[in-house]
Amino acid sequence: MAMAEKEKPPTFRSRPLTLIYNLPYGKVAKFWEALKEGKVITTKCKKCGKVYFPPQMDCPQCMTSDMEWIELSDEAVLEAFSIVVVRPASFEKYNPYILAIGRLVREDVKISTWLLDVDPMEAAKGKVKVGMKLKLVVREVDPGRPLYYFVPAE
């Protein structure tokens, strides 16, 4: 935005602070292990049958932790999308990417991830439409780090 450049007021540079968190994944370790085998699995409450995505080992509806792992189907429908041009600092190494929320037809759960195999520049021109059919896949966008993504079904 064209703002008149004013003279910058004096400031001190603070001491730097680097924050890296250790993110525990032990309770849902199976989810990350399955991705290495190309599968997307999640948890289902044995009592009420509710399917959770992201997976969680507690069902607050039943107040139980008696969950089973199920493999998710791959058929989905696009509910919303956006093309991220201005990326966060830690995502600047990637090209603009397409965020998508897709609903799995069989399980009726939704997944937030990237939509791959579509040029983001084309997505804005009608290549991507809410309601289009998607396929849930496991890919390694970063080598050695398999994750779940959507691609167009056709």
Next chain:
Amino acid sequence: MRKVAIVGVGHSKFGDRNDVTFSELAWESMKPALEDAGLTPKDIEMLVVGNTGMWSEEGLPAVVIADYAGMSDAALIRVEAACATSSAALRTAYHAIASGEVDIAMAVGIEKMREVDTPIVVELIGRAGYYYWEFENFGFTFPAYYALHATAHMAKYGTTEEQLAMVAVKNHKYAVNNEYAQFRREITVEDVLKSRPIAWPLKLLDCCPITDGSATAILAAEEVAKKLTDTPIWIAACEAAGGTANLSKRDSYVGLRAAVLAAQKAYKKAKVGPDQIDVANVHDCFTIAEIMAYEDLGFCKKGEGGKFIEEGQSYIGGKIPVNVDGGLKAKGHPIGATGTSMIFHLVEQLRGEAPNQADIKHGYALAHNVGGTGHYCYVTILKRD
């Protein structure tokens, strides 16, 4: 529960405020609020500071501000509800007075977002959702969260990019007369459409800027308020609701459930409907957010928000004037200060002192303050006698 009134308000200049420290910026709105109420710092029994933080250096904002303002003996608390932080501060102060615990409390909203570089701000705001599942691997950003709603709304109701742009045009127009606003210049629909994409379909001029600022409201119990001022502005309702952290767990992306729930509770508590609201401030962090707000608050039917702005219904003279102080879009959005900034403006409106004055017929004004992307929503209804 006791009746609670707003007896004083203050506002700092919004914008790039690297000319002042955190505490100096807070004082810029606290001092005029105290003067407005005819009070001194020693009169404040409880200081509630709304500050989201991270981009500014102070870890204990309430303590630092109280020290600077000579209020260290007061009961101090800092609250957080993302972009609805100072509505949460207002609600906390309101509860303290309504319950009978204190007679006079101050809610200060403050955010200083420009002490760090822009990509860091984008990163930190993007983390305001479910970090672990939506940010860590996929880099969902704050504009993108709303852009997802825009594509869904456009697909379902035929809302257009031009209609989104019209929201920005309106809010920029009204910011021209607001001496506190970050951007005081008019823009055109074409300017918005031509601006560079941030998170398509949202472009730079669909997005609120990154802002520093503070805004303050002083609240008092009925008996005290009547002694302090001839024009107490009553809090008729201050209600809140939440939404899922994971966007993937939402029922739909064409509105914000938290806003619908908070509005229902607020209308019920204040015993009014949307038709009796004379003027409103809604959370237009992105243009699509204002269009969804028209619908979620019942100003128009679901899906007709685009038409509502196109017909000029949210201008002064229309069905209900919305964000006639410039909104987050042009006034700026220092996230922790936005709630009390809305209150500042609506108090001016109900007193008949606003730079862009709406016609006050029923005596009610409404503030709709969303935190995150419908992760929190606070709806406050103010009333004048």
